[in-house]
Amino acid sequence: MSQTIRSYRPHYILLTILLALIFMAELVFGSVSIPISQLIHALLHPQDADFAAKILWSFRLPRATTALLAGAALSVCGVQMQTLFRNPLADPYVLGISSGAGLGVAFFVMGFSAGVFSAGISWIMNLGIAAAAWAGALTVSFVVTAAAKRLSSTMSLLILGIMIGSVGHALITMLQYVSSASALKMYVLWTLGSFNGVTGASLIIMATLIVAGILLSVYNIKDLNILLMGEVYAKSLGIQMNSIRRRIFISTALLAGSVTAFCGPIGFIGIAVPHLARMIFKNANHKILIPACALLGATMMLLADFASQLPGTQQVLPINTVAELLGIPVIILIIIQNRSHE
């Protein structure tokens, strides 16, 4: 097995170089280009009050770091969901986490925040949205984890997740129907996703939760590999299905929950990247796939974010639309490739 990982070293090195290049491009290009020399100076002297240092440390570096973390988190989460549910269309939100988060945000934005919103206190608004999204995502995760103890079939859990998602959507629609135009706009903007505004303490909290989620997914590798061969076989090896499900759900809550809370429900990367990783690495072993998904997910998300900023213009596209435009061709490619294999 260790030989297998060694044999993929060139893939990992190439991906890391690609990731570093796109990360640098994120820092250099934008509505204003910063020359490399100025960028390096600004990186080494964060306290400088010049224009480049301010743009870099206040906007571009946090934004690129957020995109990198979100991409890695959603992809690692997606691969775990696809293995657990044995479903190639499972994504980080299959358990209803995005609906839970969406409902939390909808309640906050359209329900309780009218006063704060009208007062224009944006940092309270941002913090409130993240907290509300977290509360919603955690509630859903808690319900699903509790149900997992009673439901022996993983397929029933998948259905439960979809049902919870539908209930969430129904409630959100009701709230949208009765809310004000300004609150509705704020909610819609949240659903489009954004890596802006995750700075300082928010970024540290998000990074900590994502690192914890990824470490837990690394701990899950051994059991995930067995789940590829079916639940009955896994049980025959002494694996407690409830325990592995719980660990995967906690990892999902940490990863998808954090991204949704701080950046909004970012779609498609979580489904597409695991498939892309399997296609590039030609291996379903999670020891290869989890680091591959983390690297590839971070790269794809940075690429999507880079494209969304339309470098050289003053316009910025919503990240979700760009992620979809990047993610859907990958899924179509996979379907075509799988068909040609049959």
Added chain:
Amino acid sequence: MSDMTPIMELQQLSIGYAGGKKEPLFSNISAQISKGMLIALFGRNGIGKSTLLRTMARLQPPTGGTAILLGRELPKWTPAQVARQIAFVPSHPIRTPRLSVADMVGAGRYGFTNWMGAQQQSDREAIARALEATSLTPLAHRDSSTLSDGELQRASIARSLAQETPLIFLDEPTAFLDLGNKYKTVYLLKELTQTAQKGILFTTHDLTLALQVCDTIWHMADDGFHALSPAQFIQSQCHPEWHIVPRGASGAH
């Protein structure tokens, strides 16, 4: 020659589904399995063959009676401890695209590796032995989903061998195989009972094959459970009033 000390003993065992019907699916099963024995579990569809196999592998609880594994009642073993004694091969092996045969067989080392599943020299040797025993060494690096049905079944058996347990239970290992592969699979199992001294129990509907190769037939019949030698089984299927009458002496004149 098999060591007749039983590894597993069933005493008045009843099987059924937890939380389901109160009536057990099948009752009063008494039998034993020793090293070097090849046993075919035979019976009509739905009589409870797979349920018995799963109950014996501690994948579901019995509804009555006892199963004793190496002198200790089965429920007193943890699932992980059972996995050190019994390897289970489910029916219909799952094809996982892009999983190599070596990685598939390596899953059998689950109980031996650390939390990361890192394989040591002893694990690699066990996998190599399992691949060798099932003639899969040349296919070790092949994508397991591209194997033929017969090869995939052999890979599942190799995976159970890598688990290095004294007992192997297989659920319908010959289902969906062509005649040639049915024979290959069952003769491979026979060889493993002789060379590796495994105790092997498998469910099957291929009675002719089982009667030719197995040491014992466990027959789950409508009138109860019978553990019989192939000769006894054939005898049991003959009606007491049947007689072999020479041709031409049928009393037609």
